[in-house]
Amino acid sequence: MSVVTRFAPxxxxxxxxxxxxxxxxxxxxxxxxxxxxxxxxxxxxRKRSTPEAxxxxxxxxxxxxxxGDEEPVFQFxxxxxxxxxxxxxxxxxxxxxxxxxxxxxERMRETxxxxxxxxxxxxxxxxREPSEAPVGVDPVIRIKAPQDGETTxxxxxxxxxxxxxxxxxxxxxxxxxxxPTYMHSVVVDDHDMGISHVIRxxxxxxxxxxxxxxxxxMEWDVPVFAHIPLIHGPDGAKLSKRHGALxxxxxxxxxxxxxxxxxxxxxxxxxxxxxxxxxxDRAVELFDLDGVGRSASRFDFAKLENLNxxxxxxxxxxxxxxxxxxxxxxxxxGVVLDDTARTRIRAGMEGLKARARTIVELAxxxxxxxxxxxxxxxxxxxxxxxxxxxxxLSGLAxxxxxxxxxQEGDVEQAVRSxxxxxxxxxxxxxxxxxxxxxxxxxxxxxxxxxxxLGKDESLRRIDAVCGTAH
RNA sequence: ACCCUCUUAGUUUAGUUGGUUAAAACUUUACUCUUUCACAGUAAGAUCAUCGGUUCAAAUCCGGUAGAGGGUACCA
Numbered sequence: 001m002s003v004v005t006r007f008a009p010x011x012x013x014x015x016x017x018x019x020x021x022x023x024x025x026x027x028x029x030x031x032x033x034x035x036x037x038x039x040x041x042x043x044x045x046r047k048r049s050t051p052e053a054x055x056x057x058x059x060x061x062x063x064x065x066x067x068g069d070e071e072p073v074f075q076f077x078x079x080x081x082x083x084x085x086x087x088x089x090x091x092x093x094x095x096x097x098x099x100x101x102x103x104x105x106e107r108m109r110e111t112x113x114x115x116x117x118x119x120x121x122x123x124x125x126x127x128r129e130p131s132e133a134p135v136g137v138d139p140v141i142r143i144k145a146p147q148d149g150e151t152t153x154x155x156x157x158x159x160x161x162x163x164x165x166x167x168x169x170x171x172x173x174x175x176x177x178x179x180p181t182y183m184h185s186v187v188v189d190d191h192d193m194g195i196s197h198v199i200r201x202x203x204x205x206x207x208x209x210x211x212x213x214x215x216x217x218m219e220w221d222v223p224v225f226a227h228i229p230l231i232h233g234p235d236g237a238k239l240s241k242r243h244g245a246l247x248x249x250x251x252x253x254x255x256x257x258x259x260x261x262x263x264x265x266x267x268x269x270x271x272x273x274x275x276x277x278x279x280x281d282r283a284v285e286l287f288d289l290d291g292v293g294r295s296a297s298r299f300d301f302a303k304l305e306n307l308n309x310x311x312x313x314x315x316x317x318x319x320x321x322x323x324x325x326x327x328x329x330x331x332x333x334g335v336v337l338d339d340t341a342r343t344r345i346r347a348g349m350e351g352l353k354a355r356a357r358t359i360v361e362l363a364x365x366x367x368x369x370x371x372x373x374x375x376x377x378x379x380x381x382x383x384x385x386x387x388x389x390x391x392x393l394s395g396l397a398x399x400x401x402x403x404x405x406x407q408e409g410d411v412e413q414a415v416r417s418x419x420x421x422x423x424x425x426x427x428x429x430x431x432x433x434x435x436x437x438x439x440x441x442x443x444x445x446x447x448x449x450x451x452x453l454g455k456d457e458s459l460r461r462i463d464a465v466c467g468t469a470h
Numbered sequence: 471a472c473c474c475u476c477u478u479a480g481u482u483u484a485g486u487u488g489g490u491u492a493a494a495a496c497u498u499u500a501c502u503c504u505u506u507c508a509c510a511g512u513a514a515g516a517u518c519a520u521c522g523g524u525u526c527a528a529a530u531c532c533g534g535u536a537g538a539g540g541g542u543a544c545c546a
Binding site for chain 1: 471472473474475476477480481482483484485493494495496497504505506507508509538539540541542543544545546
């Protein structure tokens with residue numbers, strides 16, 4: 001059997017983190033089995049669906065590298081087909097018209113609730129003659145669900161799950177206005193698209209039993225279901241907009257790399273032994289449904305951040321430089337990104353990326369390369385630059401001024417021998433130097449900074465601190 | 471109210487067909503390395519939700535309880 005999976009978001013907002021993971025699992029599963037991965041936009045709720053949301057979702061998927069293998073299917077455009085299948089069901093005697101008003105149904109539910117029964121449709125019109133139909137009432141179409149016995153679904157993640165058929169009522173497949181319901185459209189589309197594996201959130205597990213009713217009524221093959229557990233917020237509660245249910249664009253803004261987010265999402269609910277770092281190629285090789293767990297997981301920013309740091313260290317310097325420059329440009333803080341600044345940031349990237357966990361942090365730490373005298377100093381830097389330190393720096397400046405080469409190795413040698421001659425520990429010279437050059441007490445290796453800044457700029461910054469004009 | 475699912479260190483996950491000190495990663499706190507930070511390394515953390523049963527032996531099998539999540543729409 002050839003594998004076909006799909007990701008089917010409804011365009012009522014951005015692509016949130018849970019949806020992204022569902023998409024990832026579908027994508028990975030299809031790739032691993034050499035199958036296809038499709039997209040379907042479930043836009044049948046006309047009131048809540050917006051073209052902006054469609055764009056946001058497609059953008060998010062694109063950023064994560066989870067584009068569909070074919071153009072997305074828009075569910076609303078298939079409405080004719082959905083109604084046609086509903087008609088067939090009617091003809092086959094598997095469905096019937098129901099003339100109950102919404103008010104009647106509401107009363108039905110209330111009564112059931114009051115009597116401690118589950119609120120369900122009682123099947124009033126299942127046996128009644130169509131001739132008894134009230135005039136002037138548009139009926140809905142309901143499907144006949146089995147009334148006794150039980151239904152078992154062998155879920156690829158949840159295992160064998162059985163539900164008493166008494167739980168299933170005759171659900172509506174076509175509304176009074178003639179539009180299909182979600183439950184119906186999904187089945188028709190999954191069938192027509194040839195979906196072999198339905199991988200989706202846990203919240204659809206119960207729906208699978210209802211959908212199975214339609215498959216059987218149409219005598220269609222039921223796909224393999226795989227219901228993956230949901231992601232909870234850091235506090236264990238359902239992921240809502242309050243905590244973490246942000247669009248993937250928000251994660252991009254926070255400075256996360258798509259490969260880091262993918263890796264993190266993959267490990268949320270899936271494992272292959274103790275492997276933590278699983279880049280895409282490796283994931284395609286390893287991913288399968290039997291590695292997916294059944295328990296819900298919490299979203300943990302600390303771990304995402306750690307993973308992100310790993311991928312930043314692995315990332316290409318040109319790419320990171322582009323990202324950093326874009327961020328600095330977007331800031332209102334007014335660093336001047338002339339060619340010199342750009343060149344320096346690119347040259348210093350190796351040292352910068354070793355100590356950043358997000359692109360935001362990377363940009364923050366790179367800013368001093370673009371700054372010009374006088375620098376602004378943070379508290380720790382000011383503390384480092386006391387009178388003793390300035391004296392040390394003055395002496396050091398004279399040594400550096402005499403250098404012909406400002407290569408990293410050369411400045412290192414100069415600074416080290418200076419410290420030695422003065423009987424200073426290297427830190428006594430390096431820290432004030434760092435403060436003077438970067439305005440901060442932490443930075444990439446000081447010799448690298450010196451070399452990247454170059455002789456003129458380095459001395460300019462040191463002199464500015466020592467109060468000596470040249 | 472009813473139905474379904476889940477429960478291993480603070481977090482994410484390992485843990486083949488029940489069998490010596492329950493494994494890893496992240497986080498936190500120390501320490502090592504070191505020009506700072508980061509990286510790397512070392513150390514510290516779990517009566518495997520709880521109660522009971524089966525067994526020579528259970529995180530692993532069975533049952534009860536509790537807690538958490540999901541579902542029960544002319545929403546998707």
